[in-house]
Amino acid sequence: MRKTSIKDIAAKAKVSIATVSYVLNGTRNVRPDTRHRVVEAIKELNYKPNDIAKSLKLNRTNTIGVIAEDVTVFNAPEIIDGINDFGDRHDLHILLVNLRLNKRIGRNFADIESYRKYAADAVSELLSKQVDGIIYIGVHTRDLTGLIDADGKPIVYTYGYTRDDISIQYNDEQASYQAMSHLIAKGHSRIAIISGLMDSIPSRQRLNGYYRAITDFQLPFDPLLIKMGDWERESGFRLTGELLSLPEPPTAILSMNDVMVVGVLQAADERGIKVPEQLSVMGFDNREFSDYLRPRITTMELPLHDMGYQAIESLYNVINGNKTEPLIMPECRLIERDSVAALPTM
Amino acid sequence: MRKTSIKDIAAKAKVSIATVSYVLNGTRNVRPDTRHRVVEAIKELNYKPNDIAKSLKLNRTNTIGVIAEDVTVFNAPEIIDGINDFGDRHDLHILLVNLRLNKRIGRNFADIESYRKYAADAVSELLSKQVDGIIYIGVHTRDLTGLIDADGKPIVYTYGYTRDDISIQYNDEQASYQAMSHLIAKGHSRIAIISGLMDSIPSRQRLNGYYRAITDFQLPFDPLLIKMGDWERESGFRLTGELLSLPEPPTAILSMNDVMVVGVLQAADERGIKVPEQLSVMGFDNREFSDYLRPRITTMELPLHDMGYQAIESLYNVINGNKTEPLIMPECRLIERDSVAALPTM
DNA sequence: CTGTTAGCGCCTTCAT
């Protein structure tokens, strides 16, 4: 048997289908007793409105397409959680497309052509589904200009950006400045930094924060303390080796992610250098494992939830033509644990 | 201006809308030259079919509703990835609902009432959206009977089950049997096990695997070596303390998840007991951090991707009325790292 | 306050 529709309700309640629609949406005043009859009929027949029909009519699906470059990457779930948070409050649904980039092309992000087709298919799929807007979640922050043609649909990027579209980022410079401030407050002045890949905006901005802190706090600047890593554990290991071999090694290392911290710890351990007693270490990301390593890692937590929340909030605003002031950029948060020690004042 | 529709194509190609539909779907033979005209028109107008209208007509959305109890829990992303894998191959789309249980109710899963409403809302939302079927991803495996009324829509559970519905699990007993076999092959015979919460099916089944291995390999059975944990790090720590205080302590510990291993390691470290030289340790889950701890943890990897894949595959089969033999239960895989040492043979 | 009706974009039966 067919699913019960507005028509069945109308028949049962002895009203027109228009009236049913009115009580359903509250778009018109309806006499209490007729409303009652309708409500009863709805209950008895266990009626569920058909959003598909509604969407067709209204040309509006209340659905946001979310394209994740890879849901298994650590930033994705928490960003999606933020999207859901806002979505729940505003009756927005989420159509999720997972590009599965890690499994399909590995880390070869430089070659846009290798995944252009996946992205284009995703967009086309979402457009056919008539989503009201699109959110794109990158695996790491980079310029995505020209990857996607959203055909006029509102789109916002997070963990990525283009020249023309809205994108949500967090304040990288502030984050590394804050990390540095923490280290400096603990008495450190020879502070090394291990960066991520330098083609990445976050790496550069965090380096800016580092420079600014050095300047503001009038620390001696030593280029030997600046090391270019690649986000991977091995680079943390190798570069820490170099740092510790310096004639005058640093007393603290700021690593631009927690994964490289694993390498830092290992390098220190192999040289019999105790963390944090002889070497303080800070990371970025507040990955789950930061709390499991020994010592537990002091790190900067990323505002992933907020980024997701803001991404969909911005999208919602442009979809509805709301004029709103720009949202304030989310900031990282210092998570103090055990990998930073105060330097004895001399 | 209105979006271009099938009607515009028909006008431009000087055919009827029916013909356009035919070439779009290949449902009828169309003379090559008319087909050509249609295809050209589609290109020129950059036409994208409207799946909403199609769905309304066909009463089929090619969309699967996925209800995740919490996408930020470690099992969810990889399961979703498996769902996407199959979905991509069969043109199935994913409408994702995130119950956000961790943030909303914490770990209070025993009290179904506290989240029944969230689940009901999710289902109702998906039914209105006319999904063709539903997948429910739990946070941990338990009986969910009576939580959800899917109103006749096909539904399959993973990381959870009900009395009546399809559910996808992996082979827990086999997994712990295999883990035990590995330990035994390395020469261990006094092997302790730290379980998860005992209200959990996986805990019980893994214990079965433990017993079966003990029996099959004719190891002495010592109830003192069986400890009931609660999946959390602290219980791993505390119970390892108890185990190491035994008059005759175990030479190996099998922990039912990697998180408790963190506690195991810590307890051993505090007593100056070297892992794996003096104590071998194995975990479950192959969490990312298992590779970051020192020593790197040997563990059983969960077939999460396969579970997601099988979940949607089963769903797809019931939706399409395919008669198929039941899928074979996915199995865990041993990941050998550095936390297990061979016992010197005496 | 309530009913009638056109039409959203598409598929498909029926006719030619």
Place this chain on the structure above:
DNA sequence: ATGAAGGCGCTAACAG
């Protein structure tokens, strides 16, 4: 091989 037309379930003029 192609076209005409009805209808999926719903909303919103418009009419009364």
